[in-house]
Amino acid sequence: MGRTTSVAAGSSLRTAIAGVGMIGQVHLDAVRRNGAPVVGVSASTPARAKEAAAALGVERAFDSSQALVTSDDVDVVHICTPNGAHAELAELALRAGKHVVCEKPLTTSGATADALAALAAETGLVAAVPFVYRYHPMAAEARARVRDGRAGDVRLVHGHYLQDWLSEPDDTNWRVDTVAGGPSRAFADIGSHWCDLVEWVTGHRIAELTAVSQTVDRTAEGAAVRPDTEDVVQLLFRTDRGATGTVTVSQISPGRKNRLWFEVDGTRTSLAFDQENPESLFVGSRGENAAVLRDPAVLSPVAARLSVVPGGHPMGYLDCFAAFVREVHAAIRAPRAADGPAADTTWGTYPTFDDAARMVRLTEAVLGSAADRSWKEVS
Ligand SMILES: NC(=O)c1ccc[n+]([C@@H]2O[C@H](COP(=O)([O-])OP(=O)(O)OC[C@H]3O[C@@H](n4cnc5c(N)ncnc54)[C@H](O)[C@@H]3O)[C@@H](O)[C@H]2O)c1
Secondary structure, three states: OOOOOOOOOOOOOOEEEEOOOHHHHHHHHHHHHOOOOEEEEEOOOHHHHHHHHHHHOOOEEOOOHHHHHOOOOOOEEEEOOOHHHHHHHHHHHHHOOOEEEEOOOOOOOHHHHHHHHHHHHHHOOOEEOOOHHHHOHHHHHHHHHHHOOOOOOEEEEEEEEEOOOOOOOOOOOHHHOHHHHOOOOHHHHHHHHHHHHHHHHHOOOEEEEEEEEEOOOHHHHOOOOOOOOOOEEEEEEEEOOOOEEEEEEEOOOOOOOOEEEEEEEEOOOEEEEEOOOOOEEEEEOOOOOEEEEOOOOOOOHHHHHHOOOOOOOOOOHHHHHHHHHHHHHHHHHOOEOOOOOEOOOOOOOOOEHHHHHHHHHHHHHHHHHHHHOOOEEOO
16 A cells, blocks of 8 residues: 555645546635645646646646646645546545545446445545535435434435536537546436435435436437437335335436435425525425424534524535535544544544445446346345
């Protein structure tokens, strides 16, 4: 195993970010909000890295992402490149002793994801993946109400994750290219977020599933190419604890920008959360229905802790990232005991490479099921 970067309590966590497109800049903001210096960035070319460093006020532009993730001057690396580059960079970073935050999907194959998760465990370094919707206070409130019994036993889980950025014939992005994006697009890109979130809220795991997928033939509408990867996935599943569920995942739903919505129906109450309206949680019952508003005074302790501004001052996606990075930094400073969460956090559940590897395997089960029209078990 390579060098291990040790971080003394109180010292700053020198962070470098590989890839500073949309999400890399969100990471940069979250790291800075947590008081850590972003010491370097990389991009697709050295020239672009220089431009980005100047524009973002970062001192160092690395000539390559490989040089960034192995630099002696860095403690924590954030990998925010297109999917196809994640595996190589995450492995190099772990072997060089860096704590790693790697974007989802962790890799584009289940075997590689499992190998990376095993490597991360072997090193003892913090290896996290930003399934950040876990950090919406009202999603955390839903989880708390399942855990403390107010929802009762979970019987049914359902919802959707809809976007529209690929709904016009000529829409495109690196995600459509299987080398940069991987063999799954809609499910790996956003379905994995939905599944991670509902598993985390319910404590159930998707144990078996059957899927249908659809790829629209845009050439009939005048587009030059037809993507190889799926635009839509519809999933029917059973959990390890006897609940059933469905989810529709789409990147071709006009008007739907980032519509992640789920409902968990328990024996006592139903709980519904909408990522685009994250300041409230629907709580349904046979008596009165309620929209519980985000107000730290009335929320469960964990949701109140994530509520960093008073009710009525809307929180959102960027706050989720900041909370995620806060927890990653806490875990780096106070490593997890072998048998439990980081000693100095009450949260202690940041999404790990293990969680992300599970989502990559689940994605493979979805693709396999859609291809041969069968039920698949998820390990
Ligand atoms: N967790 C989330 O909520 C979330 C949201 C969006 C994207 N993502 C993930 O983040 C990653 C990036 O997505 P994005 O939306 O920011 O894409 P993007 O296209 O906005 O940015 C990617 C950037 O990486 C650069 N790049 C390409 N190859 C590189 C390399 N080898 N080294 C350094 N930079 C390189 C590109 O030029 C581009 O600037 C993807 O894996 C995506 O799935 C996660």
